[in-house]
Amino acid sequence: MGRLPSTKQTIKMLRYFTIDFIMCYFCPNRSDAMAESLVIIPTYNEIENIEEIIRAVFALDKGFHVLIVDDNSPDGTAEQVRSLQKMFPRQLFLEVRREKSGLGTAYIHGFKWAIDRQYDYIFEMDADFSHRPSDLSRLHRACLNNADVAIGSRYKRGVNVVNWPLYRILLSYGASFYVKFITGMKIHDPTAGFVCYKRKVLETIDLDSVKFIGYAFQIEMKYRAYLKKFRLEEVSIIFTDREKGKSKMSSAIIWEAVFGVISMKLRSLFKKNGF
Numbered sequence: 001m002g003r004l005p006s007t008k009q010t011i012k013m014l015r016y017f018t019i020d021f022i023m024c025y026f027c028p029n030r031s032d033a034m035a036e037s038l039v040i041i042p043t044y045n046e047i048e049n050i051e052e053i054i055r056a057v058f059a060l061d062k063g064f065h066v067l068i069v070d071d072n073s074p075d076g077t078a079e080q081v082r083s084l085q086k087m088f089p090r091q092l093f094l095e096v097r098r099e100k101s102g103l104g105t106a107y108i109h110g111f112k113w114a115i116d117r118q119y120d121y122i123f124e125m126d127a128d129f130s131h132r133p134s135d136l137s138r139l140h141r142a143c144l145n146n147a148d149v150a151i152g153s154r155y156k157r158g159v160n161v162v163n164w165p166l167y168r169i170l171l172s173y174g175a176s177f178y179v180k181f182i183t184g185m186k187i188h189d190p191t192a193g194f195v196c197y198k199r200k201v202l203e204t205i206d207l208d209s210v211k212f213i214g215y216a217f218q219i220e221m222k223y224r225a226y227l228k229k230f231r232l233e234e235v236s237i238i239f240t241d242r243e244k245g246k247s248k249m250s251s252a253i254i255w256e257a258v259f260g261v262i263s264m265k266l267r268s269l270f271k272k273n274g275f
Contacts, residue, residue, distance in 0.1 A: 036120040037140060038065045042106035046127040047075040054084055056133040058091060064136060065119070067093045069110045071100040102213030103193075104220075111202045122202060124195045124218075128243075131194040135237050139196035147233035148201050149225050151187065152194030156236040163241035179219055182261050185226050188234055190219050201230050216260040227268060 039057055043050060050068070057066055066088075070078045081094045095109060107124060114122045121143055125131045135152055142150035154160050155176055161169055172191065179190040193215070205224045212220050226232060 037062070037123070038067055038114045038117075038119040038121070039123040039125050039136065040067050040069060040107060040110035040114065041125055041127050042103055042110070043068055043070045043073060043077050043127050044100050045073045045075045045077060047073070047077050047080055049127050049129060050077050050080050051084060053127050053129060053133065054081070054088075054092060056129075057136065058088060060133060060137065062137055062140065063091065064123075065091050065093065067095065067110050067113060069095045069097065069106045071097050071106065102217075103215065104210060104213035104217030107217065107221075108207050108210060111197075111207055115199060115202055118199070120199050122197045122199060124193055124197075126193060130240055132237065132240075135194070135235070136196075138235050138237075139194070142233050142235050143196050143198055146231060147196075148198050148230035149222065149232045150196040151189060151192050151222070151232060151234045152237040152239075153187075153189040153192055153234035154237065154239045155188040156234045160236065160238045161241075162238060163243075179261055182265050183219075183223050183226070185223060185232070187222060187232060190222050191215055193218050194237060194239075195221075197225075201225050201228070204228050204230075211264070212260055216264075219261060220264055223264060223268070 041053065054066055054068075057064055068078075068081045070081065072078070078094060078096045081092065085092050085094065093113075095113060097106070097109065111122060121140055123136060123139065125133075125136070131152060139150040139152060155173060159169060159173065161172075164172075175191055176187075176189055179185070180187065183190070195218075205221070205228065210217065210220055210224070222232060
C-alpha cells in the first residue's frame with residue numbers, strides 16, 4: 001500500500017488544482033489575453049524544477065505563454081512537460097532537440113519559433129528559480145515603456161546575489177566590469193540571462209550569425225542590440241542560486257566568455273555596420 005501524502009503535500013496539490021480550475025473554467029480566454037508574451041526556458045535535466053517553474057509562471061496575473069526548449073534530457077524533463085500540456089494546452093509549448101547543443105543555440109531556436117508566431121515580447125528565463133517568475137512583469141513593464149531590451153540586473157544596485165560563494169560573485173562581477181571595458185556598453189550586468197526582448201530587436205539581429213553558445217551568448221546578444229542602437233534598460237532583481245539540480249557552468253564556458261569578448265569586439269570593428 002502506497003504512502004499517503006503529507007499535509008504539506010496535500011495543501012500544495014489543492015493550491016495547484018484550484019489555480020488550474022480557475023484558469024480553465026472561469027477564465028477560458030486567459031491564454032489569449034497575453035498571447036503577445038512568450039517566456040523561453042531552455043532545459044537539460046531539470047526534472048526537479050520544471051513543473052514548479054511552469055506553474056509559477058502560469059500563476060501570475062498576466063497570462064504569459066511558455067516555450068520549453070529541451071535538449072533531449074535523459075531524466076524525463078520533456079515527458080513531464082508533455083503531461084502538463086494537457087492542463088495548459090493553449091499556453092505551454094515544447095520543442096525537443098536531438099542532443100545537448102548549448103544555451104545559445106537553444107535560445108536561437110526559441111527566438112525563431114517566437115518570431116514565426118508573432119510574439120511581441122520574448123523572454124529568457126532559467127528553469128531553476130534563480131530568476132523569480134514574479135519579476136517577469138517588471139521586465140515586461142520596462143519594455144512597454146521605453147526599453148527595447150529589458151535586463152534583469154544583479155548589479156544595478158550593488159550586488160543582489162543569494163547563495164553564491166564569494167569566488168563566484170567576484171568572477172561574475174569582474175566579468176561584468178571586463179565586458180563593459182571592452183565593449184563600451186554602460187550595462188552593470190551584461191552576462192545576465194533574465195531578459196525581455198521586443199520582437200523587432202530579434203528580427204533585426206542576424207540570429208544565424210551569432211557565434212557563442214555558452215554564457216558569452218548573453219553578452220553577444222546585448223552587444224548586437226547595442227550596436228543596432230536599441231535601448232537597453234536594466235531592472236534590478238535579486239538572483240538566487242539554484243536549490244535543486246546541477247549547475248551547467250564549466251571552465252569551457254568561462255574561457256569562451258573571457259576570450260570571446262575580445263574576438264567579438266574585433267569582428268564588430270572590421271565588419272560593415274558592426275555585425
